[in-house]
Amino acid sequence: MPKPALQSIHLYPVKSIAGSGPGEAVVEPWGLAGDRRWLLVDAEGRQITQRQQPTLALARAEGLPGSALRLTAPGREPLTVAVPGPGETVPVEVWKDEVEAVPAGPEAAEWFRTYLGVECRLVYLDAPEKRRAIDPAYSAPGETVSFADGFPLLLTTTSSLNALNSLIAQGDHADEGPLPMNRFRPNVVVDGTAPWAEDDWRRVRIGEVDFAVAKPSARCVVTTTDQRTAERGKEPLRTLARHRRFGDRLVFGQNLIPRGAGTIRIGDPFEILG
Secondary structure (H helix, E strand, O other): OOOOEEEEEOEOOEOOOEOEOOOEEEEEOOEEOOOOOEEEEEOOOEEOOOOOOHHHHHOEEEEOHHHOEEEEEOOEEEEEEOOOOOOOOEEEEEOOEEEEEEEOOHHHHHHHHHHHOOOEEEEEOOOOOOOOEOOOOOOOOOOEOOOOOOOOEEEEEHHHHHHHHHHHHOOOOHHHOOOOHHHHOOOEEEEOOOOOHHHHOOEEEEOOEEEEEEEEEEOOHHHHEOOOOOOEOOOOHHHHHHHOEEOOEEEEEEEEEEOOOEEEEOOOEEEEOO
């Protein structure tokens, strides 16, 4: 088995929309630089994700210099969205967290309204260092997170995906497999570890940056959404329910909290510190 190493990096500038796979990324206290700093919300300010709108999988957000965005989607002309300047914030809801964010311009709202056919708007997390705290049960005072589900980074491993796909192949919906890693929307993917070894990790290092392993990642219906077609099936939730149930949660991957800063790069060594 090769030595464990970072196989890929994934950034999602807008929560629940396709992103990019850069060769390197800067680790900030609240996540990878540029990751999930933008959020789509409904008329009441509640988050909109692929859970409600699976066609978001077909839209793509590319980060531009200065944190601006370039948005593309089927049937829509590309749109460049500038970071909104300092101004009045509005409350938005991400899960049970109320977070202050700055609305983007009306062009972005109209672009998404036309694409999805629902009332919505795009907002920007202007001050990630103070806007949204991580669950204190898993973090230190003052630690914050972007618009990610709950933690700064999500780690998955190729060996665990291979093991999961082997289990799917033995099940009632084998025709849905094998599944690609993009179903799980990780930030970092590690190669060279044993299947499910991540269950026992408490602290890891990628290149020059240390991370606390906060808790396993509970999976939802988004993982059943084909990221190329937006069509939904039964897997991997059917198989996770049989083989990877932790209490009332179906688990794949681990949530990370940075314990330092730096740049991570594809090919960086991966170390288990505890």
